Amino acid sequence: MKEDFLELKELVKIFGGGKDIVTAVDHVSLKVQEGELVTLLGPSGCGKTTILRMVSGFELPTAGKIFIDKEDVTSTPPNKRPTAMVFQNYALFPHMTVSENIIYGPKIHGESSQVARKKAEEVMRLVGLEKLGNRSPSHLSGGQQQRVSLARSLIMEPKVLLLDEPLSNLDAKLRVSMRLEIRKLQQRVGITSIYVTHDQEEAMSLSDRVVILKDGIIQQIGTPLEVYSRPDNCFVADFIGKANFLETTVEDVTPDGSIIINLLDQKLSIPEVKKPLKKNDKAILVLRPESIILEKKKPDTITGVIREIVFLGNQMTYIVEIAKQPVTVEMSNPQECESFKRGEEISIKLPIKSLHLLPMEEEK
Amino acid sequence: MNNNRNRQIHEITGQLKLIWKEPILFLFILFIFYFLFTFVVFPIFQVIKNSVYIGGRWDFSNYVAIFSKRYFIQPFFNSIVLGIYTATLGTIAGFVFAYALTRTTLPFKKFFRITATFPIISPPFIVALAAILLFGRAGSFTPWVKSIIGDYSIYGLSGLVLVETIAYSPTAFFVLFGVLEAIDPSLEEASMDLGASWGKVFSTITLPLATPGIASAWLLVFIQSMADFGNPMVISGNYRVLSVQAYLQITGMYDLPRGSTLAMLLLLPTATAFFLQKYWVSRKSYVTVTGKPTGATIKNLEWYIKLPIYSACILYAGIVLLFYGTIVYGSFQTLWGVNPTLTLKNYVEMFEVGKDYLYHSVLLSSIATPITGIVGIFISFLIIRKKFIGRGLMEFISMLTFAVPGTVVGIGYILAFNQKTALMPVVLTGTAWIIIILLIFRDMPVGIRSGIAALQQIDPAIEEASTDLGADSNTTFRKITLPMIAPAFFSGLAFGFVKAMTAISAIIFVVSGRWNLITVAILGFVDNTQYARAAAMSIILIIIILVALGVIQLLVNRVGKGVRMTTIIE
Numbered sequence: 001m002k003e004d005f006l007e008l009k010e011l012v013k014i015f016g017g018g019k020d021i022v023t024a025v026d027h028v029s030l031k032v033q034e035g036e037l038v039t040l041l042g043p044s045g046c047g048k049t050t051i052l053r054m055v056s057g058f059e060l061p062t063a064g065k066i067f068i069d070k071e072d073v074t075s076t077p078p079n080k081r082p083t084a085m086v087f088q089n090y091a092l093f094p095h096m097t098v099s100e101n102i103i104y105g106p107k108i109h110g111e112s113s114q115v116a117r118k119k120a121e122e123v124m125r126l127v128g129l130e131k132l133g134n135r136s137p138s139h140l141s142g143g144q145q146q147r148v149s150l151a152r153s154l155i156m157e158p159k160v161l162l163l164d165e166p167l168s169n170l171d172a173k174l175r176v177s178m179r180l181e182i183r184k185l186q187q188r189v190g191i192t193s194i195y196v197t198h199d200q201e202e203a204m205s206l207s208d209r210v211v212i213l214k215d216g217i218i219q220q221i222g223t224p225l226e227v228y229s230r231p232d233n234c235f236v237a238d239f240i241g242k243a244n245f246l247e248t249t250v251e252d253v254t255p256d257g258s259i260i261i262n263l264l265d266q267k268l269s270i271p272e273v274k275k276p277l278k279k280n281d282k283a284i285l286v287l288r289p290e291s292i293i294l295e296k297k298k299p300d301t302i303t304g305v306i307r308e309i310v311f312l313g314n315q316m317t318y319i320v321e322i323a324k325q326p327v328t329v330e331m332s333n334p335q336e337c338e339s340f341k342r343g344e345e346i347s348i349k350l351p352i353k354s355l356h357l358l359p360m361e362e363e364k
Numbered sequence: 365m366n367n368n369r370n371r372q373i374h375e376i377t378g379q380l381k382l383i384w385k386e387p388i389l390f391l392f393i394l395f396i397f398y399f400l401f402t403f404v405v406f407p408i409f410q411v412i413k414n415s416v417y418i419g420g421r422w423d424f425s426n427y428v429a430i431f432s433k434r435y436f437i438q439p440f441f442n443s444i445v446l447g448i449y450t451a452t453l454g455t456i457a458g459f460v461f462a463y464a465l466t467r468t469t470l471p472f473k474k475f476f477r478i479t480a481t482f483p484i485i486s487p488p489f490i491v492a493l494a495a496i497l498l499f500g501r502a503g504s505f506t507p508w509v510k511s512i513i514g515d516y517s518i519y520g521l522s523g524l525v526l527v528e529t530i531a532y533s534p535t536a537f538f539v540l541f542g543v544l545e546a547i548d549p550s551l552e553e554a555s556m557d558l559g560a561s562w563g564k565v566f567s568t569i570t571l572p573l574a575t576p577g578i579a580s581a582w583l584l585v586f587i588q589s590m591a592d593f594g595n596p597m598v599i600s601g602n603y604r605v606l607s608v609q610a611y612l613q614i615t616g617m618y619d620l621p622r623g624s625t626l627a628m629l630l631l632l633p634t635a636t637a638f639f640l641q642k643y644w645v646s647r648k649s650y651v652t653v654t655g656k657p658t659g660a661t662i663k664n665l666e667w668y669i670k671l672p673i674y675s676a677c678i679l680y681a682g683i684v685l686l687f688y689g690t691i692v693y694g695s696f697q698t699l700w701g702v703n704p705t706l707t708l709k710n711y712v713e714m715f716e717v718g719k720d721y722l723y724h725s726v727l728l729s730s731i732a733t734p735i736t737g738i739v740g741i742f743i744s745f746l747i748i749r750k751k752f753i754g755r756g757l758m759e760f761i762s763m764l765t766f767a768v769p770g771t772v773v774g775i776g777y778i779l780a781f782n783q784k785t786a787l788m789p790v791v792l793t794g795t796a797w798i799i800i801i802l803l804i805f806r807d808m809p810v811g812i813r814s815g816i817a818a819l820q821q822i823d824p825a826i827e828e829a830s831t832d833l834g835a836d837s838n839t840t841f842r843k844i845t846l847p848m849i850a851p852a853f854f855s856g857l858a859f860g861f862v863k864a865m866t867a868i869s870a871i872i873f874v875v876s877g878r879w880n881l882i883t884v885a886i887l888g889f890v891d892n893t894q895y896a897r898a899a900a901m902s903i904i905l906i907i908i909i910l911v912a913l914g915v916i917q918l919l920v921n922r923v924g925k926g927v928r929m930t931t932i933i934e
Contacts (some may be wrong), residue, residue, distance in 0.1 A: 071574070079556045079565075091554040095572045105558035158901055263661060 004067070004194050005034035006055070006160050007268035011064035013050050013216075022051045026216040027064070032160075037186050037193040037291045041202040042213035043239070048196045050216075052162050055194060057081045068159055085162040089169060090145045092137035098148050099124070099133035105156045123151045126185065143174050150182070154189065161186070161193040167202065175199075179206055200240050204228070212236050230274060230356060237358070244287040244327045247360070250277050259357060261285065264323050266302045270355050282360035289330040291354035294318065294346050296338065301347040306340050322348065376753065389837050393752060396743060400761045402787045403805045407776025408768060411631075414624040414779055419619075426625040440629050440907040443590050443606045446521065447633070450528040450589035455582045457529060458536025459574075460676045466544040467570075468530040468665055470674060479681040481534040482688065485909050487866040487883050488531035489594025490902045493890055495527045495689035496599065497694045497899070502701025504690075519601025527595050530684060532588045536581035542572075543577030562669050576645050583641040587634045591769030593869035598890050607771040607869060608629040614775060614873070624779070637769035695899035710900035718885055718901055726908060728796060729864035732803035736864075737857040739804070740811020741849060745841060747812070749827065761873040766809040770869025777802055779876050794876040801862045802874055810863065811856035818852030819845070851920060858916045865909050 013025040025047040032038050053059040055066060057078030065074045073081055084105070093101050099120055106116035124130055129149040137145055140216035146166060166182070167175045183206050186193050197203050203210050204224040204335055212219040212227060212235075220232040231237035234245060251267065252260040259270045259277055261287070277283060297303060307326065308319035316334035320327045331337045340346055411572035416424060430436040461480045464470045483491060498505050499518040509516065517523070547570065555569045593607040600608060606626055614623035698705045746752070747759045765773065781792035792798040822845070829842040846853070868883045875884050882905055 056553075056557055058557075077556075078553070079559050079561055081557075083557065085554065087554055089548065089550060091548060091550040093551060093555070093569060093573075104555070104560075108555075108559045108564055108568075152554075152558070166394045198555045 004031045005069060006030075006032040006037075006194070007067040008051070008055070009067070011051065011054060011066070012061045012062045013047070013054060013059060023167060024216050025054070025061075028213075028216070028218055030211060030218070032192060032194070032223065034192050035190045037183070037195060037206060038046055039195045039197060039207040040213060041197060041200060041203040041210050041239075042219075044198055044213075046213040047216035048198075048213050049164055051213075052085070052164055052194060052196050054162065054237075054287075055201040056083050056085050056162050056262070082159035083162055084156045084158035084160075085164060086146075086149050086153050086166045086358045088165045090137075090146055090149040092145055092152075094137055096137075097133065098129065098135050098137065098140070101137065101148055101151050102155055105152065119155050120151075123155045126154065126189075127151045142170050143178060146170065146178060149324045150185070154185075154191075159192065161191045163193060163195045165197055166195075167197070168199075175202070182206065204240070210240075212239060214239075217355055231286065231358075232274065233361060234284060234286075237356070242289050242328060242330075243290060244292075244325075246285040246287065246325055246327070247325065248283055249283050250279055250281045250283055253277065253279055259283075261357070264302050266300075268350065268355065269352070270357050271352065273357050275359050277359055284358045284360055286356040286358060287327065287350065288354060289317070289328045290332065291318075291351060292327070292329045293349040293351070294320070294329055294331070294338070294340060295349055296347065297345050298347045302350070304348055306342055306344045306346060309340070309342055320346070320348070379806065386837050390748070391902055392742070393746065393754075393758075396739070396746070396758065397754065398787075399739075399805075400758065403801055404761050404764055406785075406787055407773060407780040408631075409763070409776075409781035411624045411627050411772055411776045414621055415628050418621045423621075426621050429622075430625060430629070439606045441607045442515075442521075442603055443630065444633060445883070446524055446528070446596075446603075446605060447586040447590040449521075449525045450532060451582045451586035452534040453525065453529040454585040454589075455536045455540075457533040458538075458581055458585075459540050459578065460673060461533075461537050461680070462544050463570075464539035464673050465541060468670060468673060470677060472513050476677055476681055479684050480677075482536055482684060483531050484534040485595060485862050485913070486688075486751060486902065486906050487864070487868060488592060489598050489868065489887065489890070490522075490526075490529045490691060490906075491687055492595040492598040493525040493886075493895065493898055494690045494694075495523055497690045497700055497895060498686070499523070501641065504701070511771050517601060517829070519599055520603045521547070523599045523601070524596060524603065524605075527599060528589050528592055530687060531592070531595065532585045535588060539581040539584060540574065540577055543574050543580075545764050547573050559700065562665065579645045580641050583637045583645065587637050587641075587767070587769075590630065590634050591771065591869060592636075593771055593872070594887060597887060607769060610771050610775065611872065614778075620775075620779065623775055627769075627775050630769050631772050634639075634769050635767045642763070642835045669910055691899045691902055694896055695903050697896050700895045710896045713905075714897055714900045714904065717897075718904075721882040721885040722901075722908075723906065724796075724879055725865055725905075728799050728803065728879070728881070729861055732800045732807070732864050733857055733861040734809045735800075736804045736860040737811050737853055738858055739905075740860075741815040741846070741853050742841075743808070744812045744815025744819055745845060748816055749824065749845075750837075762812055763809050765805055770806070770867070770871075773802070773806065774870035774873030779869070796879045798874045799871065799879055799881070802870055803867060806867060806870055807860040807863045809849065810859045811853075812860075814852040814856040815849060818849040822848050854916055854920045858913055861912050862909055865905065 008028055008030040011025050011028045012023070015022045015024055020121050028047075028051060030038070040051060042048050050059060054061050057073070057076060057080075061074060065072060066101065067073065068082055082347060093104065096104065099117070102120045102123060103113070103116040106119060107113070111119075120133075124133065127150050129147050129151060130143065132140065132144060132148075140148065146169075149166070163182070167178055170178060179202055195203075195206060207224060209221060209223055210227050211221050214235055218225050220236045222230075227236060228240050231240065231243075234243075237243040237245070246263070248261045248263060250259055251262050254269070256259065257271075257273070259273050261270065261283065295301075302322065304320040304322040304327070306318055307321050308317075310317040311334065314332065314334075316331045316337070316339070318329045318331070320329055415426060416422060418426075420426055430440075457480075461476065465473055465477060470476065495518055499509060500506065503518070518526075528576060551573070552565050552569050555565045560568065591607060593611065596603075596605045596608045597611075606629055610623045610626035610630065613619045613626060617623075694700055694709055696706045696708070697703070698707050698709070743758065743762055747755060747762075777798060778793060781788060784791060792801070826848075827840050827844055830844045835843065866883060867881075868887065871881055872884055872887070875881055882901060886898050886901045886905070889895075889901065
C-alpha cells in the first residue's frame with residue numbers, strides 16, 4: 001500500500017470574475033493512500049463536487065497541485081488522466097446498449113473488440129449485470145443504471161475511482177443496499193476511491209476516512225469514529241449525527257491536562273481535549289443525545305426537567321431542560337428503560353468517555 | 365373483443381357527457397373546427413380538385429403534360445436540387461454556430477447569435493436583393509470576383525443556394541441549438557473521462573446524439589427552401605423552380621389548373637418531408653432520456669479545434685453583416701453601381717409611393733397577430749389538456765399549414781374564396797379580410813407550438829386544483845393557465861408579427877389594388893430594378909419589426925417573466 005497515492009496540495013478554485021467572485025475551494029490539501037476510500041462530505045455548495053471535478057480534470061485549479069501516484073496531473077486533460085468517474089446522473093450514453101457503454105472506454109484506448117468484450121463480461125459479472133448487456137440504458141431501473149455506470153468506470157482499471165453522489169437518484173432502500181455493495185466491490189478490487197456525498201450516514205458507512213467541508217474549507221479529516229466522537233468544531237459535531245451544545249466555562253486545568261468544568265454546581269473532569277484551553281476560557285460541551293443517561297432524581301447530581309417526550313418505536317426522545325438550555329436525549333430500547341413523565345425532575349448521568357469539549361468559536 | 369368495444373363506447377359516451385356539461389367549451393370546439401375546415405382544409409382541397417377536375421369532369425391532362433415533357437417537369441427537379449443544397453449547407457452553418465455557442469468559449473456569443481439569426485426577422489428575399497447589389501451585373505464585388513473565377517452570373521442555382529442558405533440557416537440553428545443544449549454535458553464528460561479525445565467525443569457521442577436533430581433541421585430547411593418564393597422570384601434567372609412557375613402560370617397565363625398542378629408537385633415533397641420530420645425523426649430523439657443536466661460544458665478546447673470553429677463563425681457573421689450592411693448602404697445611394705452619391709431621396713420617395721403599403725402591412729398584421737396568438741394558445745390548451753372526439757384531427761389540421769408551401773395556400777385561397785360557397789357565404793377575394801385570415805392561419809402553428817411546449821411543462825395538478833376548488837374550464841383557463849403560459853403567448857405573438865410583416869409567398873396571391881402589402885411592393889421594386897428604393901423600404905420594414913419586438917418585450921417585462929428578446933424570436 002503506497003502512502004500518498006493521491007495527493008491534493010493547496011488546491012484553490014475561484015469561479016467568476018470582477019465583483020462576482022466565488023471561492024469554491026479554499027486551500028484544500030489531502031493525502032489518500034492506495035486502496036483507501038475517502039469521502040468528501042458537506043452541505044451543498046461546500047465545494048466537494050468541484051474538488052472531484054478538479055481531480056478528474058474537468059476543472060482546472062486556480063492554484064495548487066494534484067498528484068496521482070507521484071505524477072503531477074494538475075494540467076493533464078481529463079481524457080489522459082488515470083481516473084474514472086461515476087456521474088451523479090450516471091451519464092449513460094443513451095444511443096448505446098449496456099455492453100456498448102461498458103466497452104466504450106477500452107475501445108477508445110484501442111483495445112480489440114474481443115479483449116474489450118471479455119473484460120466487459122468480467123466487469124458485468126462483478127457488478128451483477130450478466131444478462132442485461134443488450135438492453136438500452138433507458139430500459140433499466142435506477143439501480144441497474146447505477147451498476148452500468150460503475151462497470152463502465154471499473155473496466156478502465158483507473159488508478160483513482162471518482163464517485164459523484166452516485167446514490168442520490170435512488171430510493172432510500174436501494175441506497176442502503178447499493179452503498180454496501182459499492183463498499184464491498186471497492187474493497188475487493190482494492191481501488192483508491194474518492195466519494196462525494198452530502199449524506200452523512202452514507203459517508204459514515206462507506207468510508208475509511210471522511211473529509212468534512214464547509215464553504216470550500218476542510219473542517220476535519222478523520223475516520224468515521226473520530227469525526228463522530230471527537231469533532232474538531234461545532235459545525236462537524238452538528239453535521240455528523242445529532243449533538244447538544246452546552247455553554248460552559250473552564251474552572252481549572254489539572255497538571256495532567258484534564259479540564260475541570262462546572263455544570264450546575266457539579267464538577268466534571270474531561271480527560272482529553274483536542275484544542276488547548278486555559279482557565280476561565282469559554283467552552284462548549286458537546287453531548288451526543290444517545291450518550292446521556294436519565295435517572296430518577298438523586299441528590300448531588302446534575303438535574304433537569306423533562307419538557308417533551310416523543311416515542312419513535314425503536315427509541316424514546318426526551319427534550320430535557322438543563323441549565324435553562326434544551327437538551328435532546330435519545331434512549332434506545334424504550335420498553336426496557338425507565339420511563340419519565342412530562343414535567344418530572346430527573347437526574348442526568350454523563351459518561352466521562354462521551355464528553356467532548358470545544359473552545360468557544362468566535363463568529364467569523 | 366366485445367369488452368374492448370364496450371370500453372370504447374363507454375369512453376366515447378363519457379367524453380360526450382363531459383362536453384355536454386361544458387356547453388361553451390363544446391361551442392368553441394365546433395367554431396374552431398369550422399374555421400380550420402374553411403381556412404385550412406378547404407383551400408388545399410380546392411387546389412387538389414382544380415388540378416384533376418376541370419370543366420366539370422375528371423381530367424388528368426395537366427399531370428400527363430407535366431410528366432411527359434422534360435421542359436415541364438424540370439422545375440420539379442430544380443426545386444428538389446435547390447432544396448437539397450440549401451438544406452445541407454444551411455444545416456452545416458446552423459450546426460457550427462450552435463456548437464460554437466453551446467460548447468465553446470467563443471467570445472461575444474450574443475453578437476454572433478443575433479447576427480446569425482438576424483435573417484429571421486427580415487423578409488427572406490432581402491438577402492437576394494443584397495446579393496444582386498454585391499454580385500449582380502452592377503455589383504460592387506462583381507469585377508473582383510470575375511477576376512478570380514472568370515465570368516459568372518449570380519442569377520441561377522448557385523446564387524439561389526447562397527441567399528437561401530443565409531436566409532434559412534437560422535431555422536437549422538434554432539433546432540440544433542435546442543438539441544445541443546439539451547444533450548447532458550456529463551455524457552461528453554463521461555466519454556472524455558474514459559479517455560476519448562475531442563474528435564472521439566464528437567464522433568461517438570455528440571454527433572450520434574444530435575443526429576435526429578440534424579435530420580430535423582435538414583428537413584425543415586429543405587421545406588423552407590422548396591417553398592421559398594421571394595428569393596427565386598428575384599434571383600433564379602433561368603433556373604426555373606416550382607413556386608415561381610406556379611405563380612407565373614396563374615398571374616401570367618391565368619391557367620389555374622396548370623398552376624394548381626404545379627402547386628401539387630410542390631406540396632408532395634414538402635408534405636413528405638414535414639411528416640417525416642414530425643412523426644419519424646422527432647421520435648428518434650434521445651435528448652429526453654438522461655437526467656438533469658449538470659450545467660457544465662466542455663470548455664478547455666485545444667486551439668486547433670477552436671480556430672476553425674471560430675473562423676467559420678466570424679466568416680459567416682461577416683457575410684451576414686456584409687449583406688445587411690449592403691442593404692443599408694444601398695438605401696442611401698442615388699443609383700446603385702452608377703451614381704454612388706449618398707442621398708435621402710430613396711426614403712422620401714419611398715414614403716410617397718409606399719406609405720399606403722406600409723400602413724396596410726402594419727394595420728393588417730396588427731389585427732391578425734393577436735388573433736393568431738389567442739386562438740393558437742386556446743387550441744394548444746384544447747389539444748394538451750382536454751379530451752374530446754377529434755382532438756387528434758384538430759392538432760393535425762392546425763399543423764397542416766406548416767407543411768404546405770405558401771404558394772399552394774395562396775392558390776387555394778383564390779380558388780376557394782373568389783365565389784360564395786356553403787362554408788363561406790361571402791366573396792372574400794379583394795377584401796382586407798382574406799389577407800387577415802390568411803395571415804392568421806399561416807402563422808397559427810407557431811402559436812400552437814409554443815403554447816403546447818409551455819403547457820407540457822405545467823403540472824396538470826395545478827389546473828386540477830383550480831377545478832377542484834370549483835372553477836369551470838373557462839375560469840381555470842383564464843385565471844390559472846393563461847397567466848402561466850403568458851411568456852409563450854408573447855413569444856408566439858412576436859414571432860407571428862414578424863412572420864405576418866415578412867410574408868410574401870401566399871400573400872402575393874390575395875393582395876389587391878385596394879389592399880396591398882409592403883413585401884409585395886418591395887418585390888415589385890426589385891423586379892423593376894429600383895434597387896435603392898427597395899433597399900430603403902426594406903430598412904424601414906426591418907425597423908418597424910424591431911420596434912414592434914421592443915414593444916412586445918416591454919409587455920413581457922410588465923407581465924413579469926423575464927423572457928429575453930432572443931427567446932422571443934425563437
